[in-house]
Amino acid sequence: MISTLQSRMLRGADGDPAPRLAYGADYNPEQWPRDVWEEDVRLMREAGVTVVSVGIFSWAKIQPGPDTWDFGWLDEVMDLLHAGGIGVDLATATASPPPWLTTAHPEILPVTANGETLWPGARQHWRPTSPVFREHALRLVRTIADRYKDHPALVAWHVSNELGCHNVYDHSDDAARAFRVWLRARYGTLDALNHAWGTAFWSQRYTDWEQILPPRLAASHPNPTQQLDFKRFSSDALKDHLVAEREILKEITPDIPVTTNFMVMGNTKGMNYPDWADEIDFVSNDHYVHPGPQDRDELSFSANLTSGIAAGRPWFLMEHSTSAVNWQPVNVAKRPGELARDALLHVAHGADAVCYFQWRQSAAGAEKYHSAMVPHAGADSDVFRAVAELGATLRTLAPVAGAERETAAVGILYDWDSWWASEQDSHPTSLLDYRQEALDWYSALLALGVRADLVTTRADLSRHQVLIAPVLHVVPAGLAKELTRYAEQGGHLITTYFSGVVDENDHVWLGGYPGALRELLGIRIEEFGPLLAGEDVELDGAGPGTLWTDRITVTDATDTEVLASYRTGVHAGRPAITRRTTGTGSAAYVSTRLGIDGLRSLLPRLLEPAGVSSELPEDARGRVELTVRRGATERFLFLVNRTDETVPVTGLAGDVLVGDDRTDDALVLGPRAVAVLRQAL
CATH class of the missing domain: 3.20.20.80 (Glycosidases)
Known part of the structure; x- marks a missing residue:
């Protein structure tokens, strides 16, 4: 309150x-x-x-x-x-x-x-x-x-x-001095920093703190962990x-x-x-x-x-x-x-x-x-x-x-480290857009009339029956354990391509992708298959897919179900979307970018194990956004008309606080209008 x-x-x-x-x-x-x-x-x-x-x-x-x-x-x-x-x-x-x-x-x-x-x-x-x-x-x-x-x-x-x-992002001498102080506090020793930054590559090993600079204009791609740490430092x-x-x-x-x-x-x-x-x-x-x-x-x-x-x-x-x-x-x-x-x-x-x-x-x-x-x-x-x-x-x-906002059954995990790291240079593709992928999942849920919360890794993830983690690229060991526990205890995790690949130092989890999430998902990927701009692949049961594909091998055939396979492309006939049952929950993997329409088609199958569906009447789904705030003695249902047409909404109880009066048991929302219902608890 x-x-x-x-x-x-x-x-x-x-x-x-x-x-x-x-x-x-x-x-x-x-x-x-x-x-x-x-x-x-x-x-x-x-x-x-x-x-x-x-x-x-x-x-x-x-x-x-x-x-x-x-x-x-x-x-x-x-x-x-x-x-x-x-x-x-x-x-x-x-x-x-x-x-x-x-x-x-x-x-x-x-x-x-x-x-x-x-x-x-x-x-x-x-x-x-x-x-x-x-x-x-x-x-x-x-x-x-x-x-x-x-x-x-x-x-x-x-x-x-x-x-x-x-x-x-300031790259001045003041910033350089402050960056070194920040790095000393983070790593303690140069040996620890050299390990985290992987300075054995390209002869970058530091022997004195004064040698370290912000990632200024360089002859080639700056050290990726140096870039990631500079982003963290700049925010700090x-x-x-x-x-x-x-x-x-x-x-x-x-x-x-x-x-x-x-x-x-x-x-x-x-x-x-x-x-x-x-x-x-x-x-x-x-x-x-x-x-x-x-x-x-x-x-x-x-x-x-x-x-x-x-x-x-x-x-x-x-x-x-x-x-x-x-x-x-x-x-x-x-x-x-x-x-x-x-x-x-x-x-x-x-x-x-x-x-x-x-x-x-x-x-x-x-x-x-x-x-x-x-x-x-x-x-x-x-x-x-x-x-x-x-x-x-x-x-x-x-x-x-x-x-306060009432917790929704679905949570979408949004992670700043993954946002920063997944879009850096020298990656399988420069076309990846972390925020757009998350927004597409959110738009698809809006189109289905399903409420969802955007949450961060600081939140209690167990509050959500379904947790969608698009491009969760950076997964430290602790987060991997938390997500595994979440699924084993009845949660339903959904993640995507380029997830689980690196740890907090931007080091690849070895042994095959998706790295830290490989065992949880019951799959193994040897090599990424990014797609060229304008290129797509067809899936059976979903699709088409763009941006990315993965050559997936199912490693836990007993508990892992293939929800869709590739019909075209170099991975034709191989799994494209999988779901593994673990404990009382599940963990699903989507290996390509499906866009809003593809996700809208796929999501009912992914939400089904959790029993999650829209709270709106069928004819209002996709046309009206429902959001709920909860007080000590009452809750407030906000109904937002997403269209330029009049939309009647039936079947929702409550006193009309804002909006048109009920007509024949329907609350009528004019074009681009908002209504608010108040319900006693």
């Missing part, structure tokens, strides 16, 4: 003790003249806004020079917001250093693997490991915290902004900065919750967010829709994964867009109903706050064509009317605040 720290933010500045869903945006009053501010607060109240993030990119305004401070404008903004009953998620303003700092200290600027300096003029032009930057940033944090520690509008702290969005370096800011905030304001906005979306993979989650009081996320055939599936996937990172507890949607963004090749405006549907789909997956970038659309700057709650057209606009309507809906959904 909701924590005391989170409840402070949900109450907002007006102090109303009743739990509610927070609603708001990034607010950048420094971009506007003073006479706009009171109008902003009036419109915020009209829209139902309860919280805004302030000061995110205000360092140059707050500190115009090394020893010059200007807080007068921010004092006034904080007072105005409090008077309007609006809470402030106050940023530490460290996201982008001001020109005076980079001019005086160009050594804080990041350096690419090619040795190029990333200069000022955009944002996040700082090295995560720069001691000079750290000194100035923490001085700013302490000054802001000291000034506003007792301000009644303050409901949360917002550390930096989208940490690592543009500076996750940003986390260390997060912790450094948090420690100052907790020292000065121990009762104010601290968060930072993750970016669980698209191919943003540099930050190991499950590892960061324990360092903040509540998880926050930014998400923007990427137009395409799986655009809303990807939104659902990312919201679901954010919930998994938050261990099922409520989290906060810190940024998304009311309509078009500005940074895609073509920036498409949202259609009627999509503003609300997108927001409520995040709420369905556990968000207790819905916030946008930004409150008022900028008149200048790189993001002036990015939509906002108040667009360039002003409050007399369809966008603002939709914003106010959503505010009213969120007030109706106040009972949902604090409810």
Whole structure:
């Protein structure tokens, strides 16, 4: 249930003790003249806004020079917001250093693997490991915290902004020194590092720590474990900065919750967010829709994964867009109903706050064509009317605040080490896309109307009857034992090609693939069979398959069933999909990429041993997404229309909290609409 720290933010500045869903945006009053501010607060109240993030990119305004401070404008903004009953998620303003700092200290600027300096003029032009930057940033944090520690509008702290969005990989000398410190802590001795990195290959053995560098531009492929460790280090370096800011905030304001906005979306993979989650009081996320055939599936996937990172507890949607963004090749405006549907789909997956970038659309700057709650057209606009309507809906959904996501029968395991390692160079194929494979499984389950949770290796995997682990490439011995125990004790594991192949050091498990999972799956593969772009193979009972094939030999013929075989290709007649019974559970292997349609056809057979099927009526499956949040005395069923057509949903009990009234025992969902049912426990 909701924590005391989170409840402070949900109450907002007006102090109303009743739990509610927070609603708001990034607010950048420094971009506007003073006479706009009171109008902003009036419109915020009209829209139902309860919280805004302030000061995110205000360092140059707050500190115009090394020893010059200007807080007068921010004092006034904080007072105005409090008077309007609006809470402030106050940023530490460290996201982008001001020109005076980079001019005086160009050594804080990041350096690419090619040795190029990333200069000022955009944002996040700082090295995560720069001691000079750290000194100035923490001085700013302490000054802001000291000034506003007792301000009644303050409901949360917002550390930096989208940490690592543009500076996750820095290859500077500062980074090299910090990388060596990190490696000493990880390995202890050079002998251990040389073993982990396999430096006997290509004469790379190190005899002194000072010889070690980040994986900069090299004559050929850099050492793969060095690359993997640099990814781990880079995530840790940003986390260390997060912790450094948090420690100052907790020292000065121990009762104010601290968060930072993750970016669980698209191919943003540099930050190991499950590892960061324990360092903040509540998880926050930014998400923007990427137009395409799986655009809303990807939104659902990312919201679901954010919930998994938050261990099922409520989290906060810190940024998304009311309509078009500005940074895609073509920036498409949202259609009627999509503003609300997108927001409520995040709420369905556990968000207790819905916030946008930004409150008022900028008149200048790189993001002036990015939509906002108040667009360039002003409050007399369809966008603002939709914003106010959503505010009213969120007030109706106040009972949902604090409810956790109800565990689904199916879990999809998402692993950052496997994501990082499986897509490195010098592999059987460069066409593999870890996230896309996981998203395809998720989309296929949505098409079948089957609920699934995105979970990490930190989760209790036994909570799920079925566990899907796509491209689980990195499998340490401990995880292999856990997955074996999971299946033997009644769980049903499903994994795919290029899984179980390496350990945590990116060393191949010898004896045949899939390495650490070979005995559990009852199969052995001597050689991979990646497919060329545009090439496919036919399977009997599934298919076609693309990207990958395996030459599978069944090693446990007694307990292993061949669910499908190859009909074409070099492995024609050999197994393509297998399932082995073990203990009271099973372990299945899918050796090719089947895509959404192929997985949709295959999944009922894979789910059958667990007795898992859709909770939706048959005519709503694939057309409606069902997500459930559970409180202490009631559960909430979110029904999201995935189509542009009207969809009736029958057979679900509960009081209608949001959505159309029942008609002839059916709940009618309009195009792109959302309904919420409340059921007593």
